[in-house]
Amino acid sequence: MATGSVHKSSDLVKDYDCGACEEKHFEKSAEFFCNTCLKLFCGECINLHNQLYEKHVSFGRGDMNKWPLSKKTEDFLQICQVHKGEKLKMFCHGHSQLCCTSCVLLSHRQCKAVTLISETGTRLSTDLQQFAVKIETAIKELKQLQSTREGNINYVDYSFSELLQEVRDVRQKLNASLDELEKVTIKELEDARTAMKDSLKIDVDNCIRLKDELKQLTEAVQELDDKKNKEELSFIAGRKCMDKAQESEKFLKRNCVNIECSIMFQTNTDLEHFLVKQLSLGKIVKGRQSMAFQLNPDKVITLKGKSEHDITHIK
Structure with missing residues (x-):
């Protein structure tokens, strides 16, 4: 029986192996078919065959319609x-x-x-010729669809790169906005620290001043106790002591030593909750459009038909 193999590089082209060479365990393409022996021969083997069988009729590749089906074809069909x-x-x-x-x-x-x-x-x-025409038409349409889909794949990769940059641009804008919010918040924090430190520094300075003045008055009173005939100075010292004591008491009442001074930060929970609730930076829309429209949006599209669908029940 004739043997053959299908070349993957061609869709429908079949090749045949020389039967004589195959018996010697090596492959060589057949060039002739002997209709008497029902065997395939390469160019070298057909010369030897013709010398032995001069009356045998053989057909070359120009008459392959007279060759038998290859074994690969028979197996494929059966x-x-x-x-x-x-x-x-x-x-x-x-x-x-x-x-x-x-x-x-x-x-x-x-x-x-x-x-x-x-x-x-x-x-x-069965009209095999009619089927062959249909198959050829289907192959052409499949090739066209394959080419279109390969173009779709390339366009998807292209649009992915474009949209990826858009996503990163959105992230950069959000980063810039958050950086600005951080800058404003830090400025407010620094201003609050400066104002509180200035206020506390005033209290510290007043404490130092009152302590020094009371200390001087204490020393002056002690010195006056050792002196006689200093009634006027004693009166003045006593009056100053009373005034400074009252001033100190009022100052201490206004500034209770048990009060702790601190700076508080309250997070903007509205902003935090809003960001936590977001599922992504944007909505990804998937669609299948014609390549002609995608690559050339100005091209006129002809409507060949339409269909209506009820989508009110879709959640």
Whole structure:
């Protein structure tokens, strides 16, 4: 039987191996088919064959329509796509489906019209040429769709890069806004610290001043106790002592030593809660548009049809 292999680089082009070379365990493409021997030969082997069998009729690649199907093609057609390794032997008329033995046992045991392909093939006429035209058309359309989808993939990558930069720009703007809020808050904090320190410094200075003045008055009173005939100075000292004592008492009442001075910070919880509730920096919208519209938004789009859908029930 003729043997052959399918080249993956071509969709439908089949090649055949020389049978004589294959028996010697190396591959070589066949160039001729002997219709008498029903074997394939390469250029070298066909010369030897013709010397031995001058009356045998052989066909070159120009008459490949007279060559047999390659083994790869036969296997491709006969092997069940569901149960690999099993051949298609039956046809279910009810499901219009080719079946292997496993298909019949698993899925078509209840079907009444299951016949052998050898019997069915003679009754069902098929226009292979018409199918070939349909297949070629489908291949062209698939290639076109593949090309379009590959373009879609490239555009998705392009739009991803563009939108990624937009996301980062939004983050930069938010960072800048937060930096500004931080700067303003720190400025308010520094102003509060300065104002409080200035106020406390005044109290400290007053404490020092009153202590010094009271200390001087104490020393003056002690000195006057040792002197006689100083009634006027004693009166003045006593009056000053009373005035300074009253001033000190009032100052101490106004500034209770038990009060702690501190700076408080209250977080803007509205801002914090708002950011916590956000799921992302923005909304990602996914859509499938025609590449022509995506790449050229100014192009006129022709409406070929429309459909209406009720989406009120969709949550």
